[in-house]
Amino acid sequence: MHPDSVRETDRVPHGGSDDPDLLEFSANTNPRTPEGVAEVYADALDAARSYPNDDYPEFRAAAADFADCDPGDVVPTPGGLAALRLAFAVRVSPGDSVLVPYPSFGEYAREIRLQGGDPEFVPHDELLDADPADHAAAVVCNPNNPTGDAYDPDALRAFAARCRDADALLVADEAFLGFTDRPSLAGTDGVVVARSLTKLFGLPGLRAGFAAATGDLGHDLAIARRAWSLGTPAARVGAHCLGQSAFVAETRERVRRERARMADALRDDFAVYAPDAPPLSASSAPFLLLDLREGGPEDGEQSPAELVAAARERGVAVRDATTFRGLDAHVRVAVRTPDENDRLLEVLSDVRD
Template sequence: MHGGRTPEDAIDFSISINPYKPEWIDDVFERAEKLSSRYVYWEHLEQKLSELVKNDVSVTAGATEAIYLIGIHFLRELESVVIPKPTYSEYERIARFFGCRVVEVPLSNLESIGDRLSSSSAIFFCNPNNPTGRYYSPKELKPLVDAVEDSRSIMFLDEAFMDFVEGYRSVDSENVVKIRTFTKSYGLPGIRVGYVINFEEVKEYRMPWSIGSVGYAFLEKLIEDKFSFLKQSMPKIWREKRKFESKLGVKGDANFFLMYMPGAVEFLKSKGIYVRDCSSFGLDGHIRFSIRLPEENDLLIKNLIEVMG
């Protein structure tokens, strides 16, 4: 369902990552090998990353570790967690892990969420949303952020796919903890490196050396690169996205699309193509597929058209 278990010779559209890789990736692994014989500390890199993103950041082993560290600090003191659905399943899992009551609300009805918030609650919000790919602008999110501030609750804003959105802008509020990751936008989900904004306390809970030598070496090169890789690769993805939109009639703001297409998973698998079965999101019959290299995208489009008849 989430990549990693597909055959190595398959074309895997089930994981939504950048299909391109930085030209300096070999340098990362060479540097990591030299670092592997010692304990690595990244405080100075954390400071350099803060300067690069123009925010005080706390480095974590990807966005998912950040979610669990947030749970240790916040959720054990709260009564309920509001989760607009469909969305990433780990939000509900971590909320139940800490004994919080889960309040599910339809993502399509954000106006009603404010009534469910209080000083003893929090909300998880994914922007752009996974699995719909829908991006919510600061203007669209303002009523929700206002409700969070008025109720003295807190919003955990998961921006894992933000780099794939053209012209992405984030909301600003002291009541919003932002969770970000590099593993998707750099096409390297096995390298667990992300960060948190507006939550310095995360440093009290994270395990020492959690990103390891590979994560350390990756962070070094990323800071040196100053996001030039993203500036080079994202326009290529946006061009391919328009190809899907014109030929399949799908819409999405991130690097993936959601479609209702019963039977497509098994049909595509027979062709050596893997897409995400969205039943775990509560969306039976739906598939989610990412944007890959041009020739791979052409093959997927061809087969999806065949499924559509």
């Protein structure tokens, strides 16, 4: 990390509320968790009186099986963001440029700047056409946050090959890929995959995730990783969750069904972001991006801040998406359970009348 850059870099706003009285649609986490999590966590507390096995064999095996890669490619991290920082730390030097999509997760640019690098922003739907030559790295978010669209797997692998030929690292943030049946880039040479257990398994406070990379790149990540990077409860709960295939399948089906239902209902009052041309597809993520410039109050345009405040007064938290680069009239809403989604639809219809 570059000391001068730290002084010049700010924090990044995020969704999420700690108000228990609000129905949470501003953070994209699963409202359900796999069965047995509490029991696994409780059993791990006694073992937490000793340092964990720093090799994390059970966690790495479960992560490798989940992402379809070799256990030796897995580097345990306390969340997906820690995996991203690790990737940039081993490959980005002061003055390096990195291709970064927008609108997308704001932490990419922040982490690159902390290393002294320079983010070069590219529209997320044009990123796979960008030339990675003369860049230290490129970043893809798949599916993209906050738009929700996912890249065509063949186009993404072709871009990974171009990055490899240009000696540019490809960092693939797959925080939401578990909500789809699309293949991971884990195990692809020249690529660092960052995965999080936060979103799919509904455990944002657990702080468990992993990076995956092969060869010298994987070796560098493993060496740079902090010792005991996962606490024992996080490692054991993480391994348990990663093995819950039935839970994952049920979650994917629920999100697919509810996302389509919500999008249909919301189109009466919003423009719902839904690309339908390659290399992207319509939302594959557990959220929807809404444009406030269509529908809504007849007596004037409603700002995202006004909508967020009005929804909050009715007990629902939604995300002001104007904090994402390139968006100025948008909000993002998560996909939760059917009853909760019904409440969101009711509130948003009310505040748009």
